[in-house]
Amino acid sequence: MKEENGKQHNGQNMLKESGQFPAQDIPNDAEQLTMRDLTVGYDRIPLIKNINLGVRPGEILTLIGPNGSGKSTILKTITKQLKTIGGSVFLGKESMRELTDSEISRHLSMVMTERIHTELLSGRDVVATGRYPYTGRLGILSQQDWKKVDEAIALVHAGEVQQQDFRRISDGQRQRLMLARAICQDTQVLILDEPTSYLDMGFKLDILTTIRMLARKKNLAVIMSLHELDLAQKISDTIACVKGDRIDRVGAPEEIFSGNYVQQLYGVKPQQFEPQTGQVFMERPEGIPEVFVIGGGGTGLAVYNRLQRQNIPFAAGILQENDVEYAAASALAACVFSEKAFFPVSEETFLRAKQMLDDCDACICALTEFGPYNEKNRQLYEYAKKLGKVCAEI
Amino acid sequence: MRSQIKEKKNNSGTETNRTLRYLVSFVVIILLLAILFFWNIGVGSVEMSFFDFLGVLTKHQPDSTLYQIVWKIRLPRIIAAVLLGGALSVSGFLLQSFFQNPIAGPYVLGISSGAKLVVALTMIFLLEKGIMVSSLGMVVAAFAGSLLAMGFVLLISFRVSNMSLLVVCGILIGYICSAITDFCVTFADDSNIVNLHNWSMGSFSGMSWEHIRIMVIIVGITVVITFGLAKPISAYQMGESYARNMGVNVKVLRIALILLSSLLSACVTAFAGPISFVGIAVPHLIKLATHTAKPIILIPGCFLGGAVITLFCDGIARTVFAPTEISISSVTAVFLVPVVIAAMLRKQQM
Numbered sequence: 001m002k003e004e005n006g007k008q009h010n011g012q013n014m015l016k017e018s019g020q021f022p023a024q025d026i027p028n029d030a031e032q033l034t035m036r037d038l039t040v041g042y043d044r045i046p047l048i049k050n051i052n053l054g055v056r057p058g059e060i061l062t063l064i065g066p067n068g069s070g071k072s073t074i075l076k077t078i079t080k081q082l083k084t085i086g087g088s089v090f091l092g093k094e095s096m097r098e099l100t101d102s103e104i105s106r107h108l109s110m111v112m113t114e115r116i117h118t119e120l121l122s123g124r125d126v127v128a129t130g131r132y133p134y135t136g137r138l139g140i141l142s143q144q145d146w147k148k149v150d151e152a153i154a155l156v157h158a159g160e161v162q163q164q165d166f167r168r169i170s171d172g173q174r175q176r177l178m179l180a181r182a183i184c185q186d187t188q189v190l191i192l193d194e195p196t197s198y199l200d201m202g203f204k205l206d207i208l209t210t211i212r213m214l215a216r217k218k219n220l221a222v223i224m225s226l227h228e229l230d231l232a233q234k235i236s237d238t239i240a241c242v243k244g245d246r247i248d249r250v251g252a253p254e255e256i257f258s259g260n261y262v263q264q265l266y267g268v269k270p271q272q273f274e275p276q277t278g279q280v281f282m283e284r285p286e287g288i289p290e291v292f293v294i295g296g297g298g299t300g301l302a303v304y305n306r307l308q309r310q311n312i313p314f315a316a317g318i319l320q321e322n323d324v325e326y327a328a329a330s331a332l333a334a335c336v337f338s339e340k341a342f343f344p345v346s347e348e349t350f351l352r353a354k355q356m357l358d359d360c361d362a363c364i365c366a367l368t369e370f371g372p373y374n375e376k377n378r379q380l381y382e383y384a385k386k387l388g389k390v391c392a393e394i
Numbered sequence: 395m396r397s398q399i400k401e402k403k404n405n406s407g408t409e410t411n412r413t414l415r416y417l418v419s420f421v422v423i424i425l426l427l428a429i430l431f432f433w434n435i436g437v438g439s440v441e442m443s444f445f446d447f448l449g450v451l452t453k454h455q456p457d458s459t460l461y462q463i464v465w466k467i468r469l470p471r472i473i474a475a476v477l478l479g480g481a482l483s484v485s486g487f488l489l490q491s492f493f494q495n496p497i498a499g500p501y502v503l504g505i506s507s508g509a510k511l512v513v514a515l516t517m518i519f520l521l522e523k524g525i526m527v528s529s530l531g532m533v534v535a536a537f538a539g540s541l542l543a544m545g546f547v548l549l550i551s552f553r554v555s556n557m558s559l560l561v562v563c564g565i566l567i568g569y570i571c572s573a574i575t576d577f578c579v580t581f582a583d584d585s586n587i588v589n590l591h592n593w594s595m596g597s598f599s600g601m602s603w604e605h606i607r608i609m610v611i612i613v614g615i616t617v618v619i620t621f622g623l624a625k626p627i628s629a630y631q632m633g634e635s636y637a638r639n640m641g642v643n644v645k646v647l648r649i650a651l652i653l654l655s656s657l658l659s660a661c662v663t664a665f666a667g668p669i670s671f672v673g674i675a676v677p678h679l680i681k682l683a684t685h686t687a688k689p690i691i692l693i694p695g696c697f698l699g700g701a702v703i704t705l706f707c708d709g710i711a712r713t714v715f716a717p718t719e720i721s722i723s724s725v726t727a728v729f730l731v732p733v734v735i736a737a738m739l740r741k742q743q744m
Contacts, residue, residue, distance in 0.1 A: 081635050102641035109639065116633050117494065119687035124405065132629055132640040138690055139625035150405065163408060 030056045032092065032221035033078070033108070033189045039086030040070065040077040046085050047073050051247050053240055055221040057188065060212065062232045063225040064256075065242030066266050071225035072113070074242070075193045078223065079110045091189065105133040109185035111178045113193045116166075123169055123177045124162040127153055130181040152184035153177075156210055172203030179210060183218070190214070192224035196231070204228065208235050230278025233257050241265050271331040281331035282308050289315035289334045292353075292360040292384070294377055298324045299366035304332045315360065317353045318345050318377055345376040353380055363389045416691055419683040423698045427476070430705040434472050435464065437713050470601040472705065474609065478598070478662045479672055479704025480697035481613045483680075484620055485658035486673025487696045491627055491689070492651040495557040496741050497734065499674025500540075500659035503560075504567030506670075508543025509536035509663035510594055511571040517590055518582045529605050529665070533612060536660035543567055544656050595721040596667035598708050605665055612661045617697055620654050623647070624689040631687065669704070670723040671730035676700045678737040703730070 031054035041047035048070045055061040063071040076082045078089055080096070089096045091107045099107070109130065118126060130152070131145040141149070153162050156176040161169050169177065175195060182190055195211065196204040212235055215222050226232040232239060233253045241249045241256060243265055249256060256262065257275040266273070272281050285307065291314040293303050300316060304325070307314045316329040317337030323329075329336045337353040339345045357363060363384035370378035384390050436442045440463055450464045486499040500506045516535040520527050527535075550563045579591055592599075626647050629637040638644050662669060680695040681687055707725040714720065 076635075079635070079639055081638060100641075101638070101643060105639060105641035110635075112635055114633065114635065116636065119631070120681060120685060121687070122408075126632075129629065129632055129636070129640070132625070135625070137622070137625065139628055140690070146405075162405075 031090075032057050033223065034090040035074075035078070035087070036090060037087035038074075038077065038084065038089060040073050040082065041085050042073070042082065044083075044085060047245065048242065048247070049245050050087070053223075053247065053250065055189070055223055055238070057219040057221050058215050059237040060215050060222040060224065060235055061238045061240060062236035063223070063240050063242055064227075064229060064232055064262075064265070065248075069242040069244075071242050072193055075110075075112075075191055075223065075225060079108065079112075079191050080104065081112075102133055105185070105187075107187050108189045108191065109182035109187040110191040111175070111182050111193070111195055113197055115174075116178075118166045121166050122163050123158060123166055123173070124149065124153065126166045127158075127162070127177055127180045127184060130183070130185040133185065148184045148186065149180075152180040155183060155214070156180045171198040172200065172206070175199060175203065175207055176210070179207065179214075183214065188219075188221060190220050190222045192222065194225050194227060196226065196228060204231065211235065229257075229262065229273075233278055274327040274331075277327070279327060281328060284308065284332045284334065285311045285313045287313035287334065289313050289356060289359070290361050291315070292317070292357050292363045292389075293333070293366060294363065294381055294384075295319070295325060295329070295366040296323055296374065296377065297367075299368075301325050301328055303364055303366050304328055308332050315353075315356045317356075318349060318380065350376050350380070354383060357384055357387070357389070360389065362391050363387075364392070365390060412686070416684055416686070419680075419695065420698070422683075423695070423702055426702045427698060427705070430702060430709065431472060434475075434705060434709045435468055437709065438463070438468065439717055470603055470606055471598050471708070473606050474601040474665060475598050475704045475708045476701040477606075477609045477613045478666050478669070479700040479702075481617070481658040481700070482662050482669060482672040482704070483676035483696040483700025484617055484693060485655040485662070486675075487677040487689075487692055488620065488627075488651050488655035488658075489673070490677055491631060492648065492655070493551065493557060493560065494631075494633075495560070496678065496737050497557070497561050497674060498564075499671070500655065500662075501568070501668060501670040501672075502674055503543070503547050503564035504571060505540050505543045505547070505564075505656060505659050506663050506668035507568035507571035507575070508541075508546075509539035509660045510668050511575045512536065512539030512542065513664060514575045514578055514590060514594060518578055522582075529608050532664040533608065533661055536664035537657055539571075540656035540660040540663070541652075543571065544652055548652075593667045596669045596723045597711075597719070597721060598666050599712075599719065601665070609661065609665060613658065616654055616657050616661075617693070619650075621690075621693050623650060623654075624693055627651070627689040631689075666722070668723065669726060671726045671734060672700055672704055672707075675730035675733040675737070676703055678733055679703070 034054040035051045038051040039046045039049045040051065051074065053061060063074060065071055073082065077084055091099065091104065096104060128141055128149045131141050131148060132139065134145060135141055153159055156179050158173060158176040158180055161173045161177070166174065166177070179195070192211065195207055199207060208231055211222060211224070214220050236253055238250065239253055239256045240247050248265065249261065259275070260270040262275055263270045263273045269283070272283065290312055291307060293300050293314055293316045295303065295316060296319055304316065313334040315335040315337070316333040319326050319329055319336065319338045320341050321338050322341035326338065335356065337349055337356070339349055357380065365381050365384070367377065370381070432444060432447070435447050436444070440459065442460060442463070446460055447464065450461050455461050482500065489498040489500060489503060490496055513532055513535045516531070517527050546567050547560070547564050551560050554560055554563070575594055579594060626637070626642045629640045629642045630644070630647055634644055659673065676699045677692060677696050680692055680699045684691050684695055686692070707729060708722055711722045711725045712719045
């Protein structure tokens with residue numbers, strides 16, 4: 001017993017160093033699901049070690065990380081698809097190891113990425129399978145059970161497809177039904193493995209909105225994995241980043257999405273991702289700028305993309321740093337001339353831009369008019385015209 | 395609000411429609427079973443009218459020919475066809491659920507042939523020592539053979555994920571087993587082996603009441619247990635991970651499915667030899683009729699449907715070229731292979 005305590009203290013120290021939640025001996029009162037020193041992997045080979053995460057009722061915990069980082073492995077271990085290699089998972093205060101399969105099925109529901117193959121089942125039938133843990137020996141649903149099924153279908157707005165054969169229902173509607181299925185399982189914890197994969201933008205937003213609403217209305221504790229960082233940032237209360245053999249960082253979205261952390265996590269260049277807005281950019285054409293783009297206010301975005309596609313290195317300017325296209329320009333242009341937000345363009349920046357214009361072969365002006373606060377760009381444009389470098393297209 | 399009420403009405407409407415469909419299907423199947431029963435009693439080398447049959451049932455005349463024919467030959471044969479046909483179909487349904495493959499069945503997976511092989515070997519070995527094999531002994535031998543073939547199929551199924559390939563492997567296993575059986579039967583020189591040869595082609599002839607008693611016990615218990623597993627099987631149909639999340643002990647269920655399906659097909663093979671395509675085709679026919687794949691409907695449905703099909707095919711087998719009897723498998727193949735092909739094509743479309 002003493003030895004075990006010693007071990008746990010050791011673990012605690014290690015975890016503090018790696019910046020994770022401190023391990024406690026008893027799960028936090030408020031948490032619905034708690035992972036304590038959990039080690040997961042396949043065939044007894046540890047993949048991710050010492051996971052300490054928890055999720056409270058009404059909260060969404062999202063796992064992010066590159067493909068193959070082990071997000072699904074964690075979720076599969078929590079849902080008992082995979083054997084726990086070390087540590088434990090608590091549902092409320094009870095270790096999942098001590099709960100029977102049928103007890104777990106009343107506490108934890110899931111929607112996995114694998115598509116289910118049904119035979120002669122309507123959408124409603126598939127949802128009804130969620131009531132399985134509550135039915136009797138023969139699995140016949142009571143009036144009460146059907147009521148729950150109908151409620152769940154109404155909650156995800158899947159009423160119109162519920163009578164159709166599940167095999168013929170679109171991916172988006174299927175996902176709604178699978179969500180309804182998990183809802184009518186009446187659990188406190190909901191596990192979702194990439195609930196938005198295969199879905200178009202409309203359904204992505206719809207499904208995530210529904211998940212958020214469920215967490216709030218039904219006070220569900222939700223753990224999911226997501227690939228869409230922009231959406232993860234908006235929907236999650238807590239984000240856990242899976243990297244290498246550990247949970248690299250845990251925190252509120254604004255903590256995770258700052259600086260260059262997410263770019264490092266996914267192994268992309270710092271300028272290729274804009275953490276505040278979640279925008280992503282292609283790789284910039286490297287080399288000495290051949291074209292100078294005068295833009296601003298979003299007018300230059302199309303030009304940047306076109307030049308990027310043709311792999312022509314370019315310079316962009318002169319932009320204020322709060323311009324909507326500033327992030328794109330920084331990511332894609334070989335050289336950006338900019339001025340701090342709400343500061344007038346300095347003479348020095350202007351001169352450097354002019355010099356660059358001298359060296360470029362052509363100049364594209366995306367602006368159609370120059371306002372009184374954009375005098376320097378107008379001068380730049382006049383200068384380019386004098387050099388005879390202005391052209392509409394490349 | 396109005397649309398919600400409408401929806402509710404729709405839902406309860408479809409539920410009623412479904413229940414009605416199940417009911418009609420079962421009534422039709424039972425009616426067919428009754429008709430086929432009387433047809434099978436009536437036709438044969440000695441024709442018998444309904445009233446003759448009633449006479450046999452009501453009057454106790456052990457010496458009359460009709461009495462002998464009904465009680466010693468036709469009735470046991472009919473009951474055997476009903477029980478074993480039902481057992482085969484339920485076995486096919488279990489295998490299809492286990493492999494989640496619509497073209498699985500005890501015959502195509504080589505399980506019947508495995509049972510046949512071990513039964514033949516056991517009989518030849520014991521007959522040479524002058525020991526007659528009891529029918530229970532035959533079932534035990536067949537069960538061992540079924541499990542052996544099933545073991546091979548499972549080993550292959552761990553390596554190949556393609557279900558069609560698995561079925562091809564099963565058919566090949568079946569060929570090997572049949573070849574070895576033929577080899578042994580040909581070179582064994584006992585007069586009893588002649589019976590063995592007939593049996594290995596598949597036939598319901600020569601059933602005794604002793605056989606029936608053992609059949610009723612084994613098939614009865616196995617089918618009842620299977621029906622008791624309807625709920626976990628329905629969860630298993632959703633895939634392994636969801637079944638586990640619903641609280642099903644998947645490992646135990648898988649073992650149960652294998653044991654039950656093997657025992658059912660072993661029982662059939664022990665008494666009637668290998669019978670082809672009933673196990674694979676009947677579940678599809680019942681699904682077509684009831685329009686559901688729910689085990690709670692399909693298990694009894696398959697049992698009754700298998701009984702109907704087998705009784706029908708056995709009637710054909712013994713009357714069409716009377717007095718020569720053709721093997722039951724030839725008849726089942728003619729009628730059921732189209733069903734199997736249709737099922738495969740439907741799967742392709744999905």
